[in-house]
Amino acid sequence: MTDPRSTGADAGLREEVARVRWFHSIPLRRDLTTPGLEPDTSRKLRWAGLPERLDGKSVIDVGSWDGFFAFEAERRGAARVLATDHHAWNAPEYGDAGFKLARRALESRVEQMDVDVLDHSPSVVGEFDVVLFLGVLYHMRHPLLALERMRSITRELLVLETHVEMLPSRRPLAAFYPGRELEGDESNWWGPNIPAVAALLRAAGFSRVEVVWPRPGPAAFARRLYALGRGVAGGRPVFPNALTRRATFHARP
């Protein structure tokens, strides 16, 4: 059998991959992973707590960008996967070339639709067993409205992964970023804490809400200490660990 690494087709794929500005690190071949701005997208899979198998399920990946999680849902057996996005796919410096190239290279059947988050509704995109809303909430100017849109298309499960702030407080609070306060990115608007995200999900119409990351236990305790340390140190990280400021929720109608 010919080693695929030595074929002209494979060299061509490498050249195509090199021409794209990637956000996700997507393994396309055994020895070819896209060079994402996110050097290890697969670690986000652990935070997302996706069901191991999605056989027969319909899945929508909202804010899909290069499609890592949409392709993963397909790999886990989903019967139908729709990837939606708007901003990244229309940004001159990014576009949807990465998504399209990965879909071709993976021989994927994931569908693509260019639609703004706030335009998601059963009549525009349909309803889905599983809705992935990963890394998008803090980009929303109107987060409650965005979650209402997600609720309208969720049949069984919403998986929400987001940036969180003010971890020591048990009151639902949110930081507002009018400028580039969060990671120098002016498209970041909100940093709710974990109780606030849970309350937003309930207000949007989800009746069962579960925090799946960070998991309770010693690691969560350590993160809490870390968060307190940030407060004590005047906002400077005591342990510079970005993972402490992400959380994942599973929400069901």
Ligand SMILES: C[S@@+](CC[C@H](N)C(=O)[O-])C[C@H]1O[C@@H](n2cnc3c(N)ncnc32)[C@H](O)[C@@H]1O
């Ligand atoms: C940080 S990236 C997350 C990408 C991917 N979901 C992940 O978790 O790796 C945020 C994504 O949300 C998309 N996005 C932000 N605002 C949006 C909007 N109003 N409508 C549609 N997509 C939006 C961006 O284009 C981008 O693809």
